[in-house]
Amino acid sequence: MSEPRLHVLGIGNAIVDVLAHAEDSFLVDQKIEKGAMTLIDAARAQEIYSAMAPAIEISGGSAANTMVGIASLGGKAGYTGKVRDDQLGEVFAHDIRAAGVTFSTPPASDGPPTARCLILVTPDAQRSMNTFLGASSGLAATDLDRDLIESASITFMEGYLFDRPPAREAFFEAANIAHKAGRQVALTLSDPFCVDRYRAEFRRLVKEGVDILFANEQEITSLYEVADFDRALQHVRQDCRLAALTRSEKGSIILRGDEVHVIDAEPVTKVVDTTGAGDLYAAGVLFGLARNLDPATCGRLGSLAAAEVIGHFGARPETPLQTLAACAGLLA
Amino acid sequence: MSEPRLHVLGIGNAIVDVLAHAEDSFLVDQKIEKGAMTLIDAARAQEIYSAMAPAIEISGGSAANTMVGIASLGGKAGYTGKVRDDQLGEVFAHDIRAAGVTFSTPPASDGPPTARCLILVTPDAQRSMNTFLGASSGLAATDLDRDLIESASITFMEGYLFDRPPAREAFFEAANIAHKAGRQVALTLSDPFCVDRYRAEFRRLVKEGVDILFANEQEITSLYEVADFDRALQHVRQDCRLAALTRSEKGSIILRGDEVHVIDAEPVTKVVDTTGAGDLYAAGVLFGLARNLDPATCGRLGSLAAAEVIGHFGARPETPLQTLAACAGLLA
Numbered sequence: 001m002s003e004p005r006l007h008v009l010g011i012g013n014a015i016v017d018v019l020a021h022a023e024d025s026f027l028v029d030q031k032i033e034k035g036a037m038t039l040i041d042a043a044r045a046q047e048i049y050s051a052m053a054p055a056i057e058i059s060g061g062s063a064a065n066t067m068v069g070i071a072s073l074g075g076k077a078g079y080t081g082k083v084r085d086d087q088l089g090e091v092f093a094h095d096i097r098a099a100g101v102t103f104s105t106p107p108a109s110d111g112p113p114t115a116r117c118l119i120l121v122t123p124d125a126q127r128s129m130n131t132f133l134g135a136s137s138g139l140a141a142t143d144l145d146r147d148l149i150e151s152a153s154i155t156f157m158e159g160y161l162f163d164r165p166p167a168r169e170a171f172f173e174a175a176n177i178a179h180k181a182g183r184q185v186a187l188t189l190s191d192p193f194c195v196d197r198y199r200a201e202f203r204r205l206v207k208e209g210v211d212i213l214f215a216n217e218q219e220i221t222s223l224y225e226v227a228d229f230d231r232a233l234q235h236v237r238q239d240c241r242l243a244a245l246t247r248s249e250k251g252s253i254i255l256r257g258d259e260v261h262v263i264d265a266e267p268v269t270k271v272v273d274t275t276g277a278g279d280l281y282a283a284g285v286l287f288g289l290a291r292n293l294d295p296a297t298c299g300r301l302g303s304l305a306a307a308e309v310i311g312h313f314g315a316r317p318e319t320p321l322q323t324l325a326a327c328a329g330l331l332a
Numbered sequence: 333m334s335e336p337r338l339h340v341l342g343i344g345n346a347i348v349d350v351l352a353h354a355e356d357s358f359l360v361d362q363k364i365e366k367g368a369m370t371l372i373d374a375a376r377a378q379e380i381y382s383a384m385a386p387a388i389e390i391s392g393g394s395a396a397n398t399m400v401g402i403a404s405l406g407g408k409a410g411y412t413g414k415v416r417d418d419q420l421g422e423v424f425a426h427d428i429r430a431a432g433v434t435f436s437t438p439p440a441s442d443g444p445p446t447a448r449c450l451i452l453v454t455p456d457a458q459r460s461m462n463t464f465l466g467a468s469s470g471l472a473a474t475d476l477d478r479d480l481i482e483s484a485s486i487t488f489m490e491g492y493l494f495d496r497p498p499a500r501e502a503f504f505e506a507a508n509i510a511h512k513a514g515r516q517v518a519l520t521l522s523d524p525f526c527v528d529r530y531r532a533e534f535r536r537l538v539k540e541g542v543d544i545l546f547a548n549e550q551e552i553t554s555l556y557e558v559a560d561f562d563r564a565l566q567h568v569r570q571d572c573r574l575a576a577l578t579r580s581e582k583g584s585i586i587l588r589g590d591e592v593h594v595i596d597a598e599p600v601t602k603v604v605d606t607t608g609a610g611d612l613y614a615a616g617v618l619f620g621l622a623r624n625l626d627p628a629t630c631g632r633l634g635s636l637a638a639a640e641v642i643g644h645f646g647a648r649p650e651t652p653l654q655t656l657a658a659c660a661g662l663l664a
Contacts, residue, residue: 020430054400054427054648057389068386087419087445095386098352113419316386 007075007290009152012063013136013160014081015115016088020055022120037129037191045132048118058314059095063158065276065315069283069305071100074322078102078148084135088114105143108135127275140166141173150181153290159190162198186212189219206239213243214282244285254295263299266307276315280305339407339622341484344395345468345492346413347447348420352387354452369461369523377464380450390646391427395490397608397647401615401637403432406654410434410480416467420446437475440467459607472498473505482513485622491522494530518544521551538571545575546614576617586627595631598639608647612637
């Protein structure tokens with residue numbers, strides 16, 4: 001087994017976020033599920049977009065945000081995801097490369113446009129996401145870069161990939177390549193509704209298909225269909241080699257074998273927009289794991305990265321996380 | 333002369349801003365003129381974009397920003413400008429309409445893509461702009477909406493329109509329609525380099541073609557080719573019926589006939605990004621003038637609007653200016 005060239009390779013839906021402020025009444029009028037990620041078609045995307053306030057466009061996508069976080073921490077990250085050869089596709093490719101992430105998936109030259117996620121941020125800083133998958137759902141096993149997967153300590157994939165059969169196939173193929181190369185595979189459950197859609201497969205994956213699991217409280221209780229966090233925790237301890245479970249301002253729990261680490265959330269002066277909090281938490285933890293740091297330090301890196309991103313609009317860090325981590329004494 | 337339906341109609345280059353942070357060394361390496369607006373072609377746009385940091389996309393365009401400011405103050409604003417029928421064109425149209433501005437210029441169905449302005453914001457909050465005019469330069473007299481011009485108290489146009497002959501023709505045609513309808517015409521000189529390019533025409537316009545002039549210190553000293561602000565001021569007093577001259581943190585001067593008003597800048601806790609400061613100052617002054625407020629109040633509305641927009645990233649207000657103006661006792 002050769003020395004890894006990448007700390008982490010992310011595979012996910014390549015999406016441009018379209019962010020606007022909205023009142024809670026807007027969500028009610030538009031029948032938008034608050035705090036969730038809802039898949040929408042082109043017509044519904046047009047309908048919501050027409051009704052929403054002036055917006056800003058920022059590159060997003062869950063695993064892509066995580067990879068940008070790893071690069072910001074000073075790590076080597078790669079990304080595989082599908083855009084189209086249109087203006088938003090160009091924006092996505094520019095931004096992820098400019099952030100220092102290796103990205104070489106060729107854009108589609110036909111089919112639906114680059115994916116966008118219409119994100120409504122309510123006054124309580126909660127984000128409600130409406131995703132038109134567009135070109136991102138064209139991701140297939142043929143888009144995988146075997147060399148990149150084999151070269152990464154960890155291949156990190158979104159549960160969202162299960163929403164389209166070719167992307168789901170790519171998921172299993174990538175996991176297979178990584179494991180054959182002696183590397184680790186990480187999964188984030190992505191969203192409680194996503195867990196609802198693929199509960200059986202995710203349970204099997206957690207038990208035997210992946211090495212590292214990310215989930216928040218809603219996702220993990222949904223996975224095991226239990227009423228409270230602690231019950232879910234007992235299940236995870238049986239099933240999973242390493243899990244990082246997030247609970248918003250209550251912090252997170254990292255489980256590894258018999259070890260249990262309780263990690264505090266990093267204090268935040270003002271929560272502006274929670275978009276990307278989970279993605280950036282994963283960035284901190286994955287970077288730490290890829291560098292063989294102890295689980296508690298990994299968790300603190302995750303808390304620190306999440307705190308940065310919820311302090312401003314948008315799901316990618318504005319301040320270099322490497323500097324913040326160094327100041328906090330977490331990275332030499 | 334019928335009662336105006338619009339306070340102000342803006343005509344200008346319809347542009348989507350692509351904003352990123354940059355160090356001063358980046359400007360040096362890329363030979364970018366600091367603080368200025370430089371016109372670039374498609375190849376140069378690609379070159380700068382490839383080199384610049386991850387960015388966010390926000391609708392911009394000088395006169396368009398001003399119209400959004402007027403709508404935010406509670407005024408009735410319209411806009412005429414040209415985009416293409418592409419993704420960024422859709423973004424531009426969505427954002428200006430969602431801000432409450434009447435916008436009905438049909439998008440071009442062929443030719444270059446929607447205009448973009450690559451804006452580098454340095455740590456001192458200065459913005460350096462690199463504009464690829466694209467579809468916006470397709471604006472021509474045939475795009476003018478005569479009814480909209482006749483219905484507006486003031487038609488406000490950018491000096492930037494002079495950069496392409498068909499848009500320059502549209503400028504004169506619009507001024508003609510407005511004046512025939514008994515309305516006023518306002519001009520912003522836009523940029524010192526723009527003044528360099530069209531000095532003779534701008535001088536003639538200031539003397540006899542427009543009713544209201546906006547210029548900053550660099551622009552007005554360039555117009556009259558004088559070394560200091562006060563000398564320029566003496567020229568303007570001879571030439572122009574009403575002029576609003578801005579001087580960044582030194583505030584502004586409003587001249588109307590024999591009247592001279594010295595307006596302080598509004599204090600700002602932290603200047604984040606000066607993009608749009610001049611555009612929003614113009615919004616406050618124009619809205620005040622269209623409502624027949626006295627020049628000093630118009631100036632204070634301008635200072636207030638400019639202060640809001642330099643406190644955050646991007647050239648359009650985030651907080652409703654009507655609320656800020658009411659709290660400051662400027663609007664009933």
